[in-house]
Structures are given as structure tokens and as C-alpha cells.
Amino acid sequence: MRILLIHADRFSYQVKGEALRRPEPVSEERKTYSTEETLVAFCAVEEQDEENLKAVAENAAKTIVETAGKLGVKHVTLYPYAHLSPNLSSPEAGLEALKLVEENLKAEGLEVWRAPFGWYKAFEIKCKGHPLSELSKTVTAKGEAAEAEAPQVYYRILTPDMKLYLPEEYEFKPGEEEFRSLVEKEALKKGLKGGREPKFLAYCKKFGVEWEAFSDLGHMRYGPEATLIFDLISDYAGQLVDGLGIPVYRVRGTNMFDLAVPAVRQHAELFGGRLYLVRSGSRRLVMRYAACHQQFAMVKDWVISYSNLPFGVYELADSYRLEQEGELLLCFRVRKLHMPDLHVFCRNLEEAEEFALKIHRKIFEEIGKLGRTYVSLYNTTEDFFENHKEFFRRLLEVEGKPVLLCFVPKRYYWVINIEYNIIDELGRPCEIATFQIDVGNAERFGITYTDRDGSRKHPIIIHTALIGTVERYLYALLDTAVKAEREGKPPSLPLWVTPIQARVIPVSSRHLDYAWKVYRQLAEAGIRVDIDDRDESLPKKVRNAETAWIPYIVVVGDREAEKGTITLRVRELREQKETDVSRLIEEIKSKVEGYPYRPLPLPPQTSKRPHF
Numbered sequence: 001m002r003i004l005l006i007h008a009d010r011f012s013y014q015v016k017g018e019a020l021r022r023p024e025p026v027s028e029e030r031k032t033y034s035t036e037e038t039l040v041a042f043c044a045v046e047e048q049d050e051e052n053l054k055a056v057a058e059n060a061a062k063t064i065v066e067t068a069g070k071l072g073v074k075h076v077t078l079y080p081y082a083h084l085s086p087n088l089s090s091p092e093a094g095l096e097a098l099k100l101v102e103e104n105l106k107a108e109g110l111e112v113w114r115a116p117f118g119w120y121k122a123f124e125i126k127c128k129g130h131p132l133s134e135l136s137k138t139v140t141a142k143g144e145a146a147e148a149e150a151p152q153v154y155y156r157i158l159t160p161d162m163k164l165y166l167p168e169e170y171e172f173k174p175g176e177e178e179f180r181s182l183v184e185k186e187a188l189k190k191g192l193k194g195g196r197e198p199k200f201l202a203y204c205k206k207f208g209v210e211w212e213a214f215s216d217l218g219h220m221r222y223g224p225e226a227t228l229i230f231d232l233i234s235d236y237a238g239q240l241v242d243g244l245g246i247p248v249y250r251v252r253g254t255n256m257f258d259l260a261v262p263a264v265r266q267h268a269e270l271f272g273g274r275l276y277l278v279r280s281g282s283r284r285l286v287m288r289y290a291a292c293h294q295q296f297a298m299v300k301d302w303v304i305s306y307s308n309l310p311f312g313v314y315e316l317a318d319s320y321r322l323e324q325e326g327e328l329l330l331c332f333r334v335r336k337l338h339m340p341d342l343h344v345f346c347r348n349l350e351e352a353e354e355f356a357l358k359i360h361r362k363i364f365e366e367i368g369k370l371g372r373t374y375v376s377l378y379n380t381t382e383d384f385f386e387n388h389k390e391f392f393r394r395l396l397e398v399e400g401k402p403v404l405l406c407f408v409p410k411r412y413y414w415v416i417n418i419e420y421n422i423i424d425e426l427g428r429p430c431e432i433a434t435f436q437i438d439v440g441n442a443e444r445f446g447i448t449y450t451d452r453d454g455s456r457k458h459p460i461i462i463h464t465a466l467i468g469t470v471e472r473y474l475y476a477l478l479d480t481a482v483k484a485e486r487e488g489k490p491p492s493l494p495l496w497v498t499p500i501q502a503r504v505i506p507v508s509s510r511h512l513d514y515a516w517k518v519y520r521q522l523a524e525a526g527i528r529v530d531i532d533d534r535d536e537s538l539p540k541k542v543r544n545a546e547t548a549w550i551p552y553i554v555v556v557g558d559r560e561a562e563k564g565t566i567t568l569r570v571r572e573l574r575e576q577k578e579t580d581v582s583r584l585i586e587e588i589k590s591k592v593e594g595y596p597y598r599p600l601p602l603p604p605q606t607s608k609r610p611h612f
Contacts, residue, residue, distance in 0.1 A: 023118025044084035061104030155187035218335030235596035237340030253294035274322035291317035291341035413440030496595030507557035
């Protein structure tokens with residue numbers, strides 16, 4: 001069990017909602033709580049604790065009692081806090097263990113309040129700040145406990161002129177509303193906006209993006225159109241890494257790794273997220289949460305010279321993160337995701353900073369193509385910031401606006417980790433893209449290169465996903481469509497990723513021959529086109545095409561067949577014009593130039609398709 005002990009002047013919480021499918025039943029009395037002069041014990045029960053819950057709980061209580069005695073505290077608040085461990089027990093075991101700790105503490109004469117298990121809670125705490133006011137402990141069935149200072153983090157706002165401000169004192173300027181949302185959520189810990197179902201979920205259903213009910217929670221499935229979108233985004237992510245001006249080596253491997261391997265275990269502990277664990281006989285395996293393990297395990301066996309650097313290693317990696325039930329959101333927060341994971345290996349920190357700036361510019365360029373921008377959270381250490389201010393100045397030069405800094409302890413394997421957030425339709429910051437400069441994993445995994453003087457050195461590694469996960473990039477596309485609809489425009493996807501780019505609609509069955517001729521011209525030009533050959537009225541077929549977000553609707557009848565033209569309805573402009581097929585091909589080709597292409601994964605006739 002992992003325990004974070006905070007000696008607090010005051011502590012309060014308020015239950016907000018269910019974090020588990022079956023949380024602990026909670027009375028109205030326990031939904032809100034406030035106290036003063038208490039020892040708050042944030043607790044995470046771990047998988048290995050399940051082998052002997054009673055002994056772990058007894059030793060945890062003993063540890064808390066000893067600390068309370070040193071502090072002269074008579075009141076303890078037990079607070080379940082899953083974020084302390086990447087290796088949690090089952091919810092049932094976690095609740096049982098905390099109840100046992102509660103009983104043991106009361107038996108020692110302490111006043112105890114246990115916060116409800118399995119619920120999201122907003123809490124406020126005022127720490128006393130003396131040397132023993134923050135302690136972390138790891139307790140086992142054998143009673144072993146390790147003590148360390150709790151990690152300290154704090155926030156500042158950094159402006160392009162390199163001035164620092166306290167978040168609570170910063171005066172937001174006009175145009176900084178999205179940045180304000182980021183600061184309020186991350187630094188000021190204000191509640192997220194929302195309260196209604198996001199509109200993008202209806203768009204997901206339109207294209208066949210859904211949860212898979214036959215799997216674990218948080219796993220998605222994709223219908224034919226959604227699969228095409230997924231594949232195109234995947235192709236585009238790979239295309240982007242090939243355009244960075246360095247050799248990029250594509251690899252592929254397994255999605256589970258043995259926790260008995262020290263490098264794997266250490267990296268898993270540093271990740272700090274929720275890990276999927278798998279048992280194979282006596283072995284404990286972790287499902288990968290990014291492509292790091294596989295790429296690092298492979299690159300450690302390569303013979304690398306300084307002249308080979310920098311180079312990239314890339315895999316579109318299926319990754320697994322055991323997100324909490326109540327936080328799951330289709331596309332955005334899922335338990336199985338697909339990370340277009342690029343690692344760039346550099347000679348030294350100076351070279352890594354130069355290439356990181358190139359990645360930083362590329363990340364902003366890509367979100368700009370959607371008509372959006374990012375507000376950024378820079379996680380970094382005090383030392384790195386103080387000694388690399390010119391690097392930060394150049395980063396902000398690209399941003400052109402303030403960023404939020406989160407200063408973290410040196411215990412992380414990276415020196416800077418940037419989270420790029422859009423502000424979604426509900427006013428919430430949502431991280432899409434990311435990069436970090438890693439100074440620890442090359443040594444941890446035994447990755448070296450031979451320098452010019454013959455010495456062996458560890459490279460610096462940049463981690464990045466230029467457009468985020470495939471799922472989150474799709475989320476950004478759909479959220480942008482919501483934004484367009486709110487501005488009075490037709491919601492749409494970018495043309496290159498739109499499943500059906502054009503639909504040919506004959507006015508009646510006698511115009512089918514000419515409709516097929518137009519269809520073939522478009523299809524042969526590499527345009528995803530279909531033909532509505534159903535026995536329906538023209539207005540209904542046009543309406544169906546509009547509802548399906550088809551950008552170009554081609555209507556052909558007697559006049560068009562006689563003149564060899566088409567009547568074109570352009571959904572984006574809400575206009576209709578007579579033109580010819582060659583001009584339509586030219587227009588579509590110009591808009592999709594530079595983007596990947598895949599053919600339509602459906603029969604060309606709408607009459608031949610099932611209802612998905």
C-alpha cells in the first residue's frame with residue numbers, strides 16, 4: 001500500500017460523481033466533509049497487497065499511528081487516492097483494506113473519518129508546511145516502510161517576454177479565454193465546465209465510432225466509414241514523421257512486457273498512469289502504454305555511431321491505459337488507444353533542443369490546418385528552466401501567447417514535457433499532441449552510441465506524437481465540426497479524411513447510364529465517389545447526402561446528359577452551379593493534395609449496402 005501523509009490545518013471534500021461502476025454506497029452525510037487539525041492519509045491499495053490484506057492493513061495503521069504520535073495529532077482522515085500507484089488492487093480489495101485500516105486506527109484510540117471509495121471528489125487542503133508535514137510511505141505485509149518527501153509541484157504563467165506570474169494574480173487579456181480555461185483547470189484546480197453530453201458523440205455515431213460492449217470498458221470499434229477515417233489518420237501520422245528531414249526507421253513489436261526486467265519496471269513506475277497488467281504463469285506483464293518499451297528494447301541492440309544521429313524510430317503502437325470508468329470519453333479518454341509514437345535519438349541536449357523546436361513548430365502547423373490553436377502546459381524542472389531560458393523563449397516565439405509552467409521535481413526521466421491542449425465545445429482543456437525531452441531512458445535501457453573520440457555515450461531521446469493519438473486527432477476533427485456548426489456553418493470533416501467525397505445522384509432511373517459515366521470519371525481520378533441508385537425522390541436523395549456530410553453532390557438529368565455537364569451542389573458553400581466533371585476533379589484534387597488517399601470501402605451503389 002502506498003500512503004501520502006499530509007499534516008493539515010484544514011481539509012474538506014465534496015462528492016461529485018461515480019468513479020466506478022459500483023462505488024461504495026454513500027449516505028448524504030458522507031458526501032461532504034470538512035475538518036481542522038487532521039492527518040490526511042491518502043492511500044492506494046496495490047495488487048500485491050491482495051495476498052495478505054489483513055497484514056498490510058495492520059502495518060499501514062501502525063505507520064499512520066506512529067506518524068500521528070510524532071505530530072501529536074488525534075484525528076486521521078483516510079482518503080482513497082488511486083493516483084499514488086500504477087499497480088492498483090481490485091476495487092473490492094481496495095475498499096476492504098481501507099475499512100481494515102479504519103478499524104485498526106480506531107482500536108488505537110484515534111478519531112477517524114474515511115472518505116467514500118469509488119467516487120470523484122473535489123477536495124481542498126491546507127498543509128502546515130513543517131518538515132514532517134508531508135511524508136510518503138510504502139507499506140507491505142512484512143511491515144516495511146520507506147519514507148520520502150512528497151513531490152512538490154507549483155505553477156507559473158510565462159509570457160512571450162519571459163516574465164513569470166502567479167496564476168492567481170495574472171490578468172488575462174482579451175483573446176486569452178482559452179488560456180484562462182487551461183490555467184483554471186490545471187493551476188487553480190477549478191471544476192471543469194460541462195453538464196451536458198458533448199455534441200461530437202452524435203457525430204461519432206454518424207460514422208460508426210462506438211464503444212465495444214463485448215470488451216472491457218473503454219475499448220472502441222469502428223464501422224466501415226470509421227475504419228477508413230482511422231486508416232487515413234494513421235497514414236497521415238506516418239507521412240508527417242517522414243517529412244521531418246531525418247531518417248525514420250519503422251519498427252513493430254509486442255504490446256506486453258515483463259515487469260521482472262528492471263528497465264521495464266522502472267519505466268512503468270515513472271509513467272505514473274494506470275497500467276493494464278497480465279499474468280502468464282508466474283510472470284507479471286504490463287501492456288504497453290506507448291511504444292517506448294519496444295523501441296528502446298530494439299534500439300539498445302543497434303550499433304550506432306555519432307554520424308547516424310539524429311534519427312527517428314516510429315511505430316503506430318496499440319497502447320493500453322486503465323483509465324477510471326467515470327473519466328472514459330469516446331475518442332478522447334479510452335483504455336485502448338493507437339499512438340503514432342516517434343522517438344528521435346540525438347547526440348546531446350543542444351541537438352535535442354534544436355530538433356524539439358522543429359517538432360514544436362510542426363505541432364502548431366498541424367493544428368492550424370484545422371483552424372484551431374493550442375494552449376500549452378509546460379512541465380519542467382526549475383534547473384532546466386533557469387539554465388535554458390533561451391530555449392523557452394524560442395518555444396514561446398512559436399506560441400505567440402502565454403503558457404502555463406508546471407515545475408516538477410527532478411525525479412522524472414524528462415526535463416521538459418509539453419502538453420498541447422485544445423479547448424473543446426464544453427470549454428474544457430483537452431490534451432491532443434505532446435513532446436518531451438528524455439534524459440534518463442537511454443541509460444536505463446542500455447542505449448549507447450560511439451562518439452567521434454571513440455567514447456560510448458547515451459543519446460538524448462525526444463518523445464512525440466505530432467497529432468496526438470489517432471483517437472484524439474479524430475476527437476479534434478469532430479470537435480472542430482461542432483465549432484463550425486455553432487458558427488452557422490455545415491459541420492464537416494477535412495476533405496481528405498471525408499469517407500465519401502462526392503455522390504452522383506440521377507434524377508430518375510433513365511439517367512443511370514449517364515450517372516455511371518460521371519461516376520467512372522471521378523473514381524478513375526482517385527476520388528471517393530458513390531452513386532445513389534435507389535428508387536427515391538430527388539429531394540430525399542439530396543437530403544440524405546447532406547445528412548451524410550457529403551461535400552459534393554452531383555445531380556444529373558436530361559439537361560446534363562444532353563450537354564455533358566453536371567449540376568453541382570457544394571455543401572460547404574450551400575450553393576448550386578452547373579459545371580463539368582473535369583473542373584470538379586481539379587477542385588477536389590487541389591484540396592486533398594499532399595494528404596493520403598484510400599479507396600472507398602463500400603459498394604459504389606447505395607442500394608447494395610446494409611444499414612450500419
